[in-house]
Amino acid sequence: AQKVTQAQTEISVVEKEDVTLDCVYETRDTTYYLFWYKQPPSGELVFLIRRNSFDEQNEISGRYSWNFQKSTSSFNFTITASQVVDSAVYFCALSEAYNQAGTALIFGKGTTLSVSS
Amino acid sequence: DSGVTQTPKHLITATGQRVTLRCSPRSGDLSVYWYQQSLDQGLQFLIQYYNGEERAKGNILERFSAQQFPDLHSELNLSSLELGDSALYFCASSDARADTQYFGPGTRLTVL
Numbered sequence: 001a002q003k004v005t006q007a008q009t010e011i012s013v014v015e016k017e018d019v020t021l022d023c024v025y026e027t028r029d030t031t032y033y034l035f036w037y038k039q040p041p042s043g044e045l046v047f048l049i050r051r052n053s054f055d056e057q058n059e060i061s062g063r064y065s066w067n068f069q070k071s072t073s074s075f076n077f078t079i080t081a082s083q084v085v086d087s088a089v090y091f092c093a094l095s096e097a098y099n100q101a102g103t104a105l106i107f108g109k110g111t112t113l114s115v116s117s
Numbered sequence: 118d119s120g121v122t123q124t125p126k127h128l129i130t131a132t133g134q135r136v137t138l139r140c141s142p143r144s145g146d147l148s149v150y151w152y153q154q155s156l157d158q159g160l161q162f163l164i165q166y167y168n169g170e171e172r173a174k175g176n177i178l179e180r181f182s183a184q185q186f187p188d189l190h191s192e193l194n195l196s197s198l199e200l201g202d203s204a205l206y207f208c209a210s211s212d213a214r215a216d217t218q219y220f221g222p223g224t225r226l227t228v229l
Contacts (some may be wrong), residue, residue: 037220041172043223044221045209045220047217048222052216102216102218103173104173105162105209106162107159109159
């Protein structure tokens with residue numbers, strides 16, 4: 001069965017600190033997608049990144065970076081020089097990638113990040 | 118703005134009642150997904166429709182049903198509501214590549 005584990009329930013940092021959110025996944029599929037979504041206090045779910053299981057290249061987008069390691073089944077998310085606006089709940093998610101119609105996302109429990117000034 | 122719209126934004130009702138949540142996917146997206154977010158269960162997949170047909174079911178109660186109409190909008194019907202049905206209900210849609218789901222703003226349902 002597929003499973004996503006975000007072991008960190010809550011993280012608190014001070015502005016400008018770097019922070020890494022951990023995500024470990026389980027799947028028997030060889031082809032799958034991994035995602036990170038952000039849920040700010042306003043409640044909407046905002047798509048941040050998608051990674052295909054065949055692409056283990058790390059990605060950087062501004063202050064955000066993602067480290068995908070199939071060997072450890074991990075897809076970790078690092079925010080560099082955190083800001084108060086980064087305060088949100090961050091969800092890691094997994095889906096199968098072979099279905100033309102798309103497949104459901106399996107979400108982790110989320111990590112609540114609080115950034116104080 | 119993801120392009121996915123959901124109405125209403127908030128809904129307050131009583132136990133035993135029935136409500137309908139509405140979702141309009143992004144233009145051109147054929148797949149619609151419904152998810153429930155509650156404090157105890159987290160984010161859970163309920164049901165998926167693809168081009169008008171039910172495609173997959175998750176942890177959806179028998180009291181809940183959904184449909185996708187020819188114009189591709191979808192409705193989630195919740196009946197015989199219980200206190201435990203209070204949650205945030207999200208709709209998401211994906212395009213023909215089906216590789217990314219974009220979420221609407223959600224409908225917050227409160228059952229009193």
